[in-house]
Amino acid sequence: MADKSENKGKILYNCYFNRSTEGEQFISEHVFSMQMTGTLTINDGKKTFVMKEGDFRLSRRNKLAKFVKDMGTEGDFRSISVYIDQELLRKISQEKGFTNITPSPVTDAVLVLKNSALYKSYMDSLLVYLQMPPQEQQAIMDLKVREAVLLLLQVNPELKNILFDFSEPGKIDLENFMIKNFRFNVSLSRFAYLTGRSLSTFKRDFEKVFHTTPSKWLLDKRLEEAHFQIANKGRTPSDVYLEVGFEDLSHFSFAFKNKYAVNPSALR
Template sequence: MADQIQENMLFSCVHEQHFGTEQLVVNHALSIVISGRMEIFTPEGSRFFEEGKMGIMRKNTLLKTRKHPALDGQPFKSFTIFLTEDYLQQFALQNSLPAQERFTGNHLYEIPEESFISGFFQSLLPYFDKPDFFTSKMAALKTEEAVELLLRLDQSFYGFLFDFSKPFKIDLEAFMQKNYLFNIPLVEFARLSGRSLSTFKRDFTKIFQESPERWLKQQRLLEAKNLLQSTNIRPSDVYLHVGFENFSHFSNSFKNYFGFNASRLFNS
């Protein structure tokens, strides 16, 4: 079974090392690694989640993932439940929760293995191989259970989950220098920086004296060259690290910009 979505649940199973293509967490994502391990790259650095590890990623977080099968040959498996803003707004209304201040804490929270949430995930494992049995009613019940358990685990989750404020206008230069390697549409860069697309493009050109598209390609190619010169990453892998969608586009862009093939640096 490959990745399969049922309602707001994601059942993931991959048999070979896999670099994720989705690089923006739109909704809060509560996850467990069932087998294998997952490497997570964020603007703050990278970390591994081994088998049995649980965590929650906050909405609007930029990240890259690399999934590794287990050393004994078992495929990588994980389970994720997405907590959407629409659902959480409804939950807050039904439970008369007060408005929350803008959340300023960590975007990735590792959940202790001894918490009740471990038992919550255990109750979901039978559905992993038979996701079609996971009905809409079951999804609603389990989503409510997940939220209740998080709130019982740590009071800070009230702010984490129920801050419904929109991204505000931030320092665009610092934001782009920190996040240019993430492959997301310009409209998402604009939204995360607290701007409309037209304002984003205008502010960007004023700051960088270049269009966003041209600047992003240039910065990603320069980083690719640096990685090829300083690491043992192959050109066929490096394009994923630097935000290109496919190897062909990366190869052509690299040769056009530098005047030689990326493989020349890897073999030198």
């Protein structure tokens, strides 16, 4: 059976067979998900979250995360996710009077939600609606996203401090953030946004702190981490190149040899 990924606007159904995948992403909107089969391992640079069959989670907006999707006992990986946009949340916040929210002190990229029969029945209903003709889906899917928000508030009322926090990233300590997050392969503009800066201010502040350009620092830092992992931990280049922030193995090997005058595989 072929792999399948169905994106119906705000609803995403993922299905993979006989292969594991890994990658990383910037989470731009809150996402309510159920792990149907297989295992999803998520790392936000601080913590690792392991989602197994039947688990529910809320992935938070404006977060970076690396993930690994592993097959279940039947050789498949399936999940269903609901993307909750800010426009809808602003409307609901006005309706419910959630206009003076104190932001949650929890900073994790992923919140593991308690299992609930309400969550399960809701996710099951989405699978039925995904089978409808496209022209009939839009209005219903918009209602289902609203239903997801109301359901989250009913089962986990404390989530209002996360869902209705509309603040954008403020200017934070650049050195600390970059040292924690250099392994994420995202654009400089994304790093700038997450540290509460324009791109030009980010570059200017970066050179003041690190005395070099962001691009050069990121390359050197990723190569240094890769060198340590290969030389000291006995790992292979193919094990580490994605983990430290490179897109492909050939680019990593070229950059590594250029810096250390040796192929990364020769270190083992």
